Amino acid sequence: MAIVVMKFGGTSVADIGRIRSVARHVKREIDAKNQVAVVVSAMAGHTNQLVAWVREASLIHDAREYDAVVASGEQITAGLLAIVLQSMGIPARSWQGWQIPILTDAAHGAARIVDIKADELKARLAQGEVAVVTGFQGLEPKRNRISTLGRGGSDTSAVALAIALGADVCDIYTDVDGVYTTDPRIVPSARRLPRISYEEMLEMASLGSKVLQTRSVELAMVHRMRTRVLSSFTDPEALQPVRSGSEWQNIGTIVCDEEEIVESQVVSGIAYAKDEAKVTIMNVADKPGVAAAIFGPLAEANINVDMIVQNLSADGKYTDVTFTVNASDLPKTLEVLKNAREQIGYSEIKSSADVVKVSVIGVGMRSHAGVAAKMFKALAEKGINILAITTSEIKISVLIDAAYAELAVRTLHTLFGLDKD
Numbered sequence: 001m002a003i004v005v006m007k008f009g010g011t012s013v014a015d016i017g018r019i020r021s022v023a024r025h026v027k028r029e030i031d032a033k034n035q036v037a038v039v040v041s042a043m044a045g046h047t048n049q050l051v052a053w054v055r056e057a058s059l060i061h062d063a064r065e066y067d068a069v070v071a072s073g074e075q076i077t078a079g080l081l082a083i084v085l086q087s088m089g090i091p092a093r094s095w096q097g098w099q100i101p102i103l104t105d106a107a108h109g110a111a112r113i114v115d116i117k118a119d120e121l122k123a124r125l126a127q128g129e130v131a132v133v134t135g136f137q138g139l140e141p142k143r144n145r146i147s148t149l150g151r152g153g154s155d156t157s158a159v160a161l162a163i164a165l166g167a168d169v170c171d172i173y174t175d176v177d178g179v180y181t182t183d184p185r186i187v188p189s190a191r192r193l194p195r196i197s198y199e200e201m202l203e204m205a206s207l208g209s210k211v212l213q214t215r216s217v218e219l220a221m222v223h224r225m226r227t228r229v230l231s232s233f234t235d236p237e238a239l240q241p242v243r244s245g246s247e248w249q250n251i252g253t254i255v256c257d258e259e260e261i262v263e264s265q266v267v268s269g270i271a272y273a274k275d276e277a278k279v280t281i282m283n284v285a286d287k288p289g290v291a292a293a294i295f296g297p298l299a300e301a302n303i304n305v306d307m308i309v310q311n312l313s314a315d316g317k318y319t320d321v322t323f324t325v326n327a328s329d330l331p332k333t334l335e336v337l338k339n340a341r342e343q344i345g346y347s348e349i350k351s352s353a354d355v356v357k358v359s360v361i362g363v364g365m366r367s368h369a370g371v372a373a374k375m376f377k378a379l380a381e382k383g384i385n386i387l388a389i390t391t392s393e394i395k396i397s398v399l400i401d402a403a404y405a406e407l408a409v410r411t412l413h414t415l416f417g418l419d420k421d
């Protein structure tokens with residue numbers, strides 16, 4: 001008997017038919033005598049609609065009220081799934097974040113889970129009742145307000161709940177049957193990875209592969225929670241129920257320790273992120289203190305700067321500085337730089353959101369030199385200009401024009417031997 005957390009994303013609960021199919025996945029685990037907590041997202045497209053309504057009501061709005069609105073999508077699917085399960089004779093009830101409670105900090109719109117009081121849930125699971133929990137939402141206890149965890153946050157709800165329940169596995173059901181070497185919707189020759197290390201998955205997620213929310217991977221890694229990604233579209237009866245300790249069916253992707261991966265390549269995956277924006281500050285003085293004058297005010301305004309390039313100065317006096325921020329922060333960034341013009345001293349600012357960041361990721365890079373050189377050469381041969389570069393021990397990211405995104409991803413996918421046979 002195992003304790004299983006099963007999370008179903010938006011497409012997996014998009015209508016009543018899909019919810020019935022989810023219920024069959026749950027039934028399989030219950031029939032095998034497992035204890036099951038389910039975490040659900042809002043129906044596909046609902047959260048987008050709720051966000052759009054909030055923005056239409058007022059572009060500038062109280063983040064607590066934003067959360068009150070956007071958290072509502074998950075309430076619907078949790079109730080509906082509980083009803084369907086009950087109609088199949090399976091004891092079930094829905095739980096909203098505040099009812100458990102899932103306690104978070106006060107960073108509304110992107111709150112962090114601080115604690116989950118899971119005693120009541122544990123007792124009920126042990127009695128065979130299925131807990132259907134709303135993903136994405138929690139309770140900020142100081143002001144007694146509903147909070148949300150940021151887009152894609154149901155993944156994090158699921159992993160956090162799995163940790164609180166001491167679950168054997170956190171199964172993330174989505175619309176693809178695992179984590180692929182790159183987004184299979186962009187590159188049809190992408191391959192499913194039977195296993196991926198926490199570290200690589202963390203890089204993939206934070207560099208744009210939205211199959212798992214970054215924070216969910218962080219949590220899984222810290223607590224060594226075994227997390228699987230699999231498809232809710234697979235016939236529920238074709239999957240084996242979870243059994244603690246036994247071999248895993250070769251299905252989906254297991255996110256696990258690096259040591260558990262036998263067959264590993266230098267590069268495991270390619271990610272891309274479209275939400276970058278590039279800013280170039282022209283003709284700043286080439287002297288100490290200028291970088292601080294630029295990035296100090298940005299940090300104070302809570303703007304995260306990602307890649308930074310400072311051009312060589314032709315005359316030793318003036319230079320250009322280019323950096324990237326999240327595209328949603330671009331207007332604020334330009335405002336801050338305008339206000340700091342006196343301190344910085346520049347002639348002009350150029351900006352563009354027509355850029356993408358493409359990254360190659362792999363723990364094998366720690367022990368293999370030459371990946372960067374190979375990557376830059378292949379991009380050059382395709383006529384793709386690199387605007388900025390960042391690296392870490394296990395990843396290399398380049399910023400390029402958005403028009404070349406797909407070409408770059410496909411080229412690198414082939415170059416590093418990731419295409420399926």
Ligand code: ADP
Pocket residue numbers: 008009010011012041152173174175176178179180181182183184185204208209210211212269
């Ligand atoms: P859900 O609604 O179930 O949370 P998401 O849309 O958030 O689903 O995540 C699944 C999507 O992630 C897939 O449809 C796929 O297009 C995308 N994706 C991006 N990169 C990858 C990758 N490397 N492997 C698998 N899916 C990926």
Ligand code: ASP
Pocket residue numbers: 009010041042047048073135136150151152153154155
């Ligand atoms: N419904 C939320 C979103 O669309 C949370 C999630 O699906 O993970 O972002």
Ligand code: MG
Pocket residue numbers: 009152155210211212213
């Ligand atoms: Mg998601």
